[in-house]
Amino acid sequence: MRHLTFILMSFLALSEALAQAPVKTTFVSGSGRGGQEGPAMICDDQLSTKWCIDFPRLMPYSIVLDAGQQTSIVEYGLVTGDDTNAYPERNPVTWSVSGSNDKENWTTIDEQKNNRSLPAEGLQEYRFKPKAAGAKGKFRYYRFEFSKMAGGTRIQLSEIYLYDKVQMPVKATFVSGSGRDGKEGAAMAADGWLFTKWCIDEPRQMPYSIILDAGEAAPVTEYRFVTGDDTHDYPDRNPVSWKMSGSNDQKSWTVLDEQKGNRLLRDENEQEYRFRPATSGNYRYYRFEFLKMAGGTRLQLSEIKLFK
Numbered sequence: 001m002r003h004l005t006f007i008l009m010s011f012l013a014l015s016e017a018l019a020q021a022p023v024k025t026t027f028v029s030g031s032g033r034g035g036q037e038g039p040a041m042i043c044d045d046q047l048s049t050k051w052c053i054d055f056p057r058l059m060p061y062s063i064v065l066d067a068g069q070q071t072s073i074v075e076y077g078l079v080t081g082d083d084t085n086a087y088p089e090r091n092p093v094t095w096s097v098s099g100s101n102d103k104e105n106w107t108t109i110d111e112q113k114n115n116r117s118l119p120a121e122g123l124q125e126y127r128f129k130p131k132a133a134g135a136k137g138k139f140r141y142y143r144f145e146f147s148k149m150a151g152g153t154r155i156q157l158s159e160i161y162l163y164d165k166v167q168m169p170v171k172a173t174f175v176s177g178s179g180r181d182g183k184e185g186a187a188m189a190a191d192g193w194l195f196t197k198w199c200i201d202e203p204r205q206m207p208y209s210i211i212l213d214a215g216e217a218a219p220v221t222e223y224r225f226v227t228g229d230d231t232h233d234y235p236d237r238n239p240v241s242w243k244m245s246g247s248n249d250q251k252s253w254t255v256l257d258e259q260k261g262n263r264l265l266r267d268e269n270e271q272e273y274r275f276r277p278a279t280s281g282n283y284r285y286y287r288f289e290f291l292k293m294a295g296g297t298r299l300q301l302s303e304i305k306l307f308k
């Protein structure tokens with residue numbers, strides 16, 4: 001088990017090193033009609049909306065995004081739909097990505113054939129590195145063409161993200177947190193290991209808090225929660241409402257993100273879930289306050305990770 005965990009961690013470390021910050025895109029055109037599940041839903045920056053289409057004659061289904069300026073994409077992310085756990089056959093498995101500066105001449109930067117990376121999980125982002133990124137030049141427009149789904153002809157995706165620069169993991173250290181020290185203390189959420197966790201059930205201490213030290217002032221543009229080792233049996237321990245704040249003196253705190261009733265964390269063991277704070281700033285200390293769990297007063301998380 002530990003060996004497997006180590007392999008998993010090595011893989012996560014690698015994917016983190018390759019992680020990036022998103023480009024602000026606007027919708028240009030896409031297959032299907034407008035409206036509630038139309039193609040524009042793919043870049044409205046909301047996970048609660050999705051592009052969902054089943055119109056075989058329009059295949060390959062396409063999406064064109066405007067990056068606002070010529071840019072070189074080092075990674076892109078496909079986010080599954082809200083009910084993909086019930087309809088995994090709607091995940092794309094074969095697609096191509098191309099870039100253009102005039103929307104007429106397109107240069108292929110990536111092709112994926114029978115790629116089954118997108119599993120039966122709702123609202124999860126899966127990132128891909130274009131095989132010919134950079135080498136092919138900079139483009140303002142990016143086109144995605146989906147020619148095959150896992151089953152049938154219906155596709156659904158809630159967002160497509162483009163990334164143009166490298167985002168680095170912040171080496172954060174534990175400062176303080178709610179609960180006792182020891183085996184399941186708050187420090188376990190920042191020790192770098194997935195098989196150790198912070199697990200607390202002290203109602204009188206709520207909201208549970210944890211403070212992390214980024215080592216130097218740095219703007220955190222993404223944070224991730226990793227669920228506990230037995231979350232499959234205890235999904236009620238996942239946080240659903242929390243606040244993230246930044247500080248440079250650990251006295252005055254600025255709220256950077258607030259989540260209420262967020263059910264993104266599922267009943268999966270040691271799974272990583274990404275969040276983008278509403279705002280970011282140059283702070284050295286980051287505090288997370290957990291106000292509500294999926295059920296009851298027990299919270300567990302195996303890791304909290306910061307990225308800049």
Ligand SMILES: [Ca+2]
Binds near residue numbers: 188191194196197198
């Ligand atoms: Ca841990």
